[in-house]
Structure formats: C-alpha cells, structure tokens
Amino acid sequence: MIYLHVPFCRTFCVYCGFYSEIPCAGRDDYGAYAKAVLREIGQRNLSAARLGPKTLYIGGGTPSVLPLSVLEDILHGLETAGVDTAFDEFTVEVNPDDVVRRGRPYIEGLLALGVNRISMGIQSFDDGILKWMNRRHDAAAAVRAYSLLREAGVRNICVDLIFGISHLSDGTWRRTIGRTLSLPGGRPEHISAYQLSVEEGSALMKMVEAGRYSEAAEDSCARQYDMLCSILRSEGYEHYEISNFALPGRRAVHNSAYWSGASYIGLGPAAHSYDAGSKVRSWNPESLEEYTGTEDFLQSAGKERLTGGQVLMEKIMLSLRTSDGILCSDLEEAVGPDTVDEMTANGNLQRQGSRLRIPEDRFFVSDSIISDVVRNLK
Numbered sequence: 001m002i003y004l005h006v007p008f009c010r011t012f013c014v015y016c017g018f019y020s021e022i023p024c025a026g027r028d029d030y031g032a033y034a035k036a037v038l039r040e041i042g043q044r045n046l047s048a049a050r051l052g053p054k055t056l057y058i059g060g061g062t063p064s065v066l067p068l069s070v071l072e073d074i075l076h077g078l079e080t081a082g083v084d085t086a087f088d089e090f091t092v093e094v095n096p097d098d099v100v101r102r103g104r105p106y107i108e109g110l111l112a113l114g115v116n117r118i119s120m121g122i123q124s125f126d127d128g129i130l131k132w133m134n135r136r137h138d139a140a141a142a143v144r145a146y147s148l149l150r151e152a153g154v155r156n157i158c159v160d161l162i163f164g165i166s167h168l169s170d171g172t173w174r175r176t177i178g179r180t181l182s183l184p185g186g187r188p189e190h191i192s193a194y195q196l197s198v199e200e201g202s203a204l205m206k207m208v209e210a211g212r213y214s215e216a217a218e219d220s221c222a223r224q225y226d227m228l229c230s231i232l233r234s235e236g237y238e239h240y241e242i243s244n245f246a247l248p249g250r251r252a253v254h255n256s257a258y259w260s261g262a263s264y265i266g267l268g269p270a271a272h273s274y275d276a277g278s279k280v281r282s283w284n285p286e287s288l289e290e291y292t293g294t295e296d297f298l299q300s301a302g303k304e305r306l307t308g309g310q311v312l313m314e315k316i317m318l319s320l321r322t323s324d325g326i327l328c329s330d331l332e333e334a335v336g337p338d339t340v341d342e343m344t345a346n347g348n349l350q351r352q353g354s355r356l357r358i359p360e361d362r363f364f365v366s367d368s369i370i371s372d373v374v375r376n377l378k
C-alpha cells in the first residue's frame with residue numbers, strides 16, 4: 001500500500017487546515033517536487049509495498065494540478081525500485097475544475113497510467129455554498145467533470161460531500177444528495193460525506209474568531225447525517241464506515257486496509273508511513289521547501305515506535321468507526337467482559353456474530369462511544 005502526497009492547490013478552501021502550496025509562476029515547483037519524490041523512492045525500502053493490498057492512493061492537496069509527465073516519472077521511479085505498478089486499486093483525487101479545464105486527454109492520460117478509481121471533491125451542488133467554501137468550481141462544472149469521467153470510461157468514482165454548515169438548509173442538503181445520485185453516466189460507486197469542522201489554521205477558524213461564522217447546531221448536523229444515511233441506504237449503498245458509503249463490492253480497498261491497521265508507505269511532504277511488524281510510524285518533512293531540500297530521507301524522517309497500548313487503542317478507534325467493528329474477543333480482552341456487556345445492554349455496541357460494532361443509528365455519536373471504550377481500557 002502506497003500513499004503519495006501532492007502538496008499543491010490552486011486556491012485554498014475556507015475549511016482547510018492542511019498544509020499545501022500554490023505553485024509559484026516562473027518557478028519549477030512541480031519539477032523540484034518530482035525530483036525529491038524520486039530521490040525518496042530511491043532511498044526508501046519499499047518492500048512493505050508488497051504487503052497487504054496492492055494499492056496506490058495519490059491524494060493532497062490537489063493531485064489534478066500535476067502534469068501527467070510528473071505522475072509518469074514517479075510511477076517509473078516506483079517500477080525501477082521494484083514495485084509492481086499493476087495496482088489492484090489506483091486512486092487519484094481530482095478537482096472538478098481541473099477535470100473540465102484539462103478535459104478528456106487528461107482523463108485518458110490517467111487511465112493509461114493505470115488509474116482505476118477517481119475521487120472527486122464536489123462538496124455541494126449549491127453554488128452559494130461552493131462560493132462560500134472558496135471552491136473553484138460551481139455545480140455545473142462538477143456535473144460536467146463527472147460526465148467527462150464517465151464518457152472517458154472511469155468505472156469507479158468516489159464523490160466527496162460536506163454537510164453541517166450553519167447556512168446549509170436541510171432542503172439544500174437533500175437536493176445535493178439527490179443530484180449526486182442522478183449524476184450523468186450512473187451514480188457514484190462510492191460517496192464520502194464529512195461534517196464541516198473548524199480546523200486549526202483554516203480561514204474558517206479566523207472567521208469564527210472574528211465572529212463571522214458560528215458552527216451549525218448539533219441537532220441540525222445530526223438531522224442532515226440521518227437524512228444522508230437513510231437516503232443512501234434506500235439507494236443500496238452500504239454504510240461501511242462513519243463517513244463512507246459504497247455500492248456492493250465498491251468499498252475503498254486502500255482506506256479499508258488503513259483502517260484495519262495494515263502497513264503502508266507514505267511518499268511526499270508530510271506523508272506518514274507505518275510498519276505493522278515493527279510498530280514504527282515515521283513521517284516526512286512537512287513543508288515543500290524542507291522536503292525538496294532533503295538529501296537523506298532516512299535520516300530526516302521523524303519516527304516513533306508505538307507501544308502495545310497505543311496500537312490497541314488505534315485498532316479500537318479505527319475499527320469501531322466501521323460497520324465490521326472489532327472481534328468481541330479482542331474488545332473483551334481490552335476492556336473486560338463487564339464493560340462490553342454494559343455497552344451492549346445500553347445499545348452503544350451491537351453484537352454481529354463474533355464481532356462488535358457501533359449500531360448505524362449511533363454512528364453520529366461514535367466519538368463519545370469510542371471515548372467511553374478507551375476510558376475503560378485495562
């Protein structure tokens with residue numbers, strides 16, 4: 001499993017707290033980035049890429065700003081380093097504006113590189129909301145981009161949406177879900193929907209501090225989440241993780257493996273890696289400048305070895321966010337059978353064969369349920 005982080009965006013979304021850069025005109029930022037990624041690939045031991053599912057996920061930032069030649073060079077670098085690049089799942093995140101601007105040749109270029117899954121951040125089909133978010137596309141561009149993807153032959157598309165904005169009415173949210181399901185060329189195989197949160201370092205945080213935005217009421221967020229769950233359920237989507245819904249057989253392979261604690265390799269600025277065997281987590285220099293200036297990636301990586309307790313806590317936190325939940329025996333060993341009995345009796349956990357999960361109608365309050373579980377760790 002490999003993740004490649006692309007740290008570029010053309011504009012910054014109001015809610016975003018991630019580090020990314022707007023490429024400078026007249027400076028070869030993409031070239032410097034590609035050279036550094038290739039240097040990192042040459043120095044890293046990529047044998048963990050052979051473990052677990054054969055996936056590559058290119059995320060960001062906005063990967064669709066990158067020239068195809070940069071992606072091609074990086075894939076070639078992976079091949080030279082002994083990685084089999086015939087990935088079972090190869091996802092690239094795209095912005096609708098890039099897809100429309102670059103058109104069909106860009107999509108065909110991605111397919112020719114082996115990409116077989118596209119994740120597109122649409123976020124809303126309301127132009128007022130999109131403008132407020134400072135997204136650089138409108139609803140019509142999102143539909144056009146989706147249609148171009150389908151026409152070019154993309155058979156696995158994930159659409160990202162955002163709810164829980166204080167001025168997003170239930171009616172507008174319902175229409176956004178409806179338009180997602182009636183996109184041309186067939187509804188998306190996968191939908192990810194996130195509640196808006198105020199992130200440290202985001203423009204939204206500054207708006208909150210200046211009194212220009214107040215967070216949506218909890219009951220309105222809960223209502224919009226319930227609306228999403230019930231509409232997607234009735235449309236045959238499987239709600240397999242708190243924020244993720246898939247048509248049968250279309251769960252995200254890469255993310256699912258990540259939630260199950262598999263090893264992964266992260267390349268690019270700020271990317272994290274994890275070796276499940278040694279329990280070592282490592283991370284790259286965060287800024288583009290530091291990353292591209294790194295000569296020795298092995299020396300400069302931050303590192304920590306997780307304790308058994310930390311591994312267990314992460315396992316509980318990640319698996320209880322999924323519909324598959326966790327093995328009863330694992331949870332009973334971690335918190336004791338009495339706590340498990342108590343939580344199943346009060347309905348916060350549900351038995352499902354040999355596993356325990358948070359019932360779907362309590363996913364919205366999963367953070368507090370998971371905190372309860374973690375508080376009871378022995």
Ligand code: SF4
Binds near residue numbers: 008011020060061062
């Ligand atoms: S949300 Fe994505 S596209 Fe928007 S600024 Fe953040 S990284 Fe860039």
